[in-house]
Amino acid sequence: MYESREHLQTLTEIRSLMERSSKFLSLSGLSGVSAGVVALIGAGIAYVRLQTGWLSLLSHDANSTLSGSSRRELLTFLLADGLVMLILAFAVGIFFTVRKARRQGQTVWNATSRRLLWAMAVPLVAGGVFCLAMLYHNLIWLIFPATLIFYGLALLNASKHTHRDVEYLGMSEIALGLLALFLTGYSLLTWAIGFGLLNIAYGTVMYYKYEKPA
Template sequence: MNQQQDQLEALHEIRNIMDRSSRFISLSGLSGVFAGLSALAGAAVVKWHLSQHNIVYRNDYTVSLNWGTILFMLGVAAAVMVVALVLAVYFTARKARLNNHRVWDSKSQRLLLNLAIPLAVGGVFCALLLYHGIVYLVAPAMLIFYGLALVNGSKYTLGDIRYLGMSEIVLGLLSSFFIGYGLLSWTIGFGVLHIVYGTLMYLKYER
């Protein structure tokens, strides 16, 4: 019985070593939590801006928003992204340092490349939507391409991130049908789902 247990432990250790050699496993769940909180704060700012200009998103999504409002919303989204990236780098570096792992190596480079390709394509597509005045599909497109990026990058990091990506894709597709709820879906996708995912990952890998 002890010999069998020792063999199982040895297999488990070999699997962990293989995972560490092929996957970037230093992503911190806290980065997801704080990214979600940043998104919720950004959504609150956008909601405040819309209320100040008497814009009800669910009623006005078929109307061309003025460029001032569009640029404000894009600015908030960009600010949320920058804050989320800075916090992700901080918490990931901290976790890597605690576990004596390198942050910048071939694994993290492969991860970033596979995340960047769908995100870059999604950014161009969203710009095209804005160019043609199809503002109400920008939020769903952000969710879909972000989800694709996560699924694509999950091969090079914690496999759990795939489920977050699939959730983002499903939410983006749903919000493509119910286009009056784009802002709400954006808030859920980038805010709530990140917080839930980050909390679960923190409890699973970092406690």
């Protein structure tokens, strides 16, 4: 009986070592929470700016009535807001992930993290080019759902290199993005839910599941 328990413990340790060597497990749940908070702040700033009469301009019909100068002003604001929030979310995500890796005595930049980044980079770069094309053709209302869909595809593609929970987040983002294609008048709201609330919910679950001290 004792030997059986010993063999089981040995197999568990071997499995854990194999999983650590093949998957990047240093992703911090706090990274998801902080990225979600940053996204909500960005969405809030956009709402305050657009509610003066521009909130409806995110839809197809209203966008077609924009003058050239108004459209450029809208695009400039949305790009600046999105870029700043992206940089902030990326920075806080790196901070919490590096902190978790150091506490675990692991390095962040290794073969598994490179595979993870590459798996995410392909859909994200493709999505970025797609969104630029939408901007070029003045299809602003499609950019919000497109970012959700490609972000979800990136998470889905990266999930095989990290915690399985990332897969569920990716599928949720894709589903929300597809729904947003038919609810263009609510683009800002669906964007805030996808990048904000879903990330916060995912990060909270990850933290309590893998990080919170027993």
